[in-house]
Amino acid sequence: QVQLVESGGGVVQPGRSLRLSCAASGFSFRSYAMHWVRQAPGKGLEWVAVMSYDGTKEYCADSVKGRFTISRDNSKNTLYLQMNSLRPEDTAIYYCSRTTGTTTGDADYWGQGTLVTVSS
Amino acid sequence: DIQMTQSPSSLSASVGDRVTITCRASQGITNYLAWYQQRPGKVPKLLIYGASTLQSGVPSRFSGSGSGTDFTLTISSLQPEDVATYYCQKYNSAPLTFGQGTKVEIK
Numbered sequence: 001q002v003q004l005v006e007s008g009g010g011v012v013q014p015g016r017s018l019r020l021s022c023a024a025s026g027f028s029f030r031s032y033a034m035h036w037v038r039q040a041p042g043k044g045l046e047w048v049a050v051m052s053y054d055g056t057k058e059y060c061a062d063s064v065k066g067r068f069t070i071s072r073d074n075s076k077n078t079l080y081l082q083m084n085s086l087r088p089e090d091t092a093i094y095y096c097s098r099t100t101g102t103t104t105g106d107a108d109y110w111g112q113g114t115l116v117t118v119s120s
Numbered sequence: 121d122i123q124m125t126q127s128p129s130s131l132s133a134s135v136g137d138r139v140t141i142t143c144r145a146s147q148g149i150t151n152y153l154a155w156y157q158q159r160p161g162k163v164p165k166l167l168i169y170g171a172s173t174l175q176s177g178v179p180s181r182f183s184g185s186g187s188g189t190d191f192t193l194t195i196s197s198l199q200p201e202d203v204a205t206y207y208c209q210k211y212n213s214a215p216l217t218f219g220q221g222t223k224v225e226i227k
Contacts, residue, residue: 035216037164044221045156045164045207050214059214062121095163099211106154106169106211113163 002026002109004096009114012086022079022096022111030054030074033099035107036081038092048094049081053102064090086118122147124210126219132227139195141222143208148188152212155184155193158221159204167206168193200226 008020022034036048049060049070058070069082079096093113099105123146133139143153151171156164166175168184171191181196195202203226208219 037218044205045158045209045218047209047216047218050216059216061215100169104211104214104216106166106209107156107164108166108169108175110163110165 002098004098004109004111006094006096006111006114009094009116011117011119013120014087014118016086017082017084018086018116020081020083020094020096020114020116022081024077024079024096024098027098027109029072029077031102033101033103033105034072034079035097035099036070036079037095037097037107037110038090039095039113040089040092043092046092050099050104051079052104057103059104083116086116088118090116091118092116121215122149122210122217124208124217124219126206126208126222128222129220130223130225132225133198134227135198135200137198139198139202139224141193141206141224143186143191143193143219145189145191145210149210149212151187152210153184153186153191154209154211155182156207156209157202157204158207159201164207195224198224198226 003025071080095113097107098109153171155168158164172184205221
């Protein structure tokens with residue numbers, strides 16, 4: 001069955017960096033675009049970034065552009081989110097999700113999420 | 121960028137009631153619209169994609185309609201397990217914006 005397992009979250013000071021990983025299994029990872037979506041405590045869902053199935057196309061939300069980078073390693077079935085210059089407002093649960101398309105699409109499977117807390 | 125606006129932001133209804141949630145896009149998105157359910161403390165779950173196609177395993181009391189800029193999620197007979205926040209999302213092109221959510225409670 002499809003499984004997505006995020007890791008790499010934690011407590012980090014403002015201005016520092018963190019890299020999240022999402023290990024995928026149970027499907028052909030290299031055939032699907034993948035998202036990162038976040039949810040601040042008590043708030044709604046916020047789309048963060050998407051990467052195409054082959055890693056050639058990536059798009060990020062304006063709120064993270066220039067600070068966050070999405071990437072993937074299809075040989076390791078893993079999606080990444082490199083987060084630099086972190087701010088307190090980046091505090092959230094970060095979910096990775098599989099799209100139903102090769103470049104973008106809706107999210108049919110979600111991981112359990114990893115919590116990132118940005119605080120001094 | 122296209123904005124997604126849901127209404128209402130919250131609602132309270134009785135078991136068995138028909139519930140309707142609307143989502144409006146600031147520009148046309150044809151039918152590239154998905155609906156998600158997030159129960160309290162749980163991961164979001166895809167309910168509907170392509171504005172009206174029910175995801176496998178989702179109860180038939182859920183339905184979606186609309187095209188262009190105006191979309192609707194309907195629960196034909198509200199059940200206790202439907203207590204959740206519901207989100208729409210556009211996915212025709214980036215940014216893949218979510219609506220702000222509609223919280224559904226039982227009266």
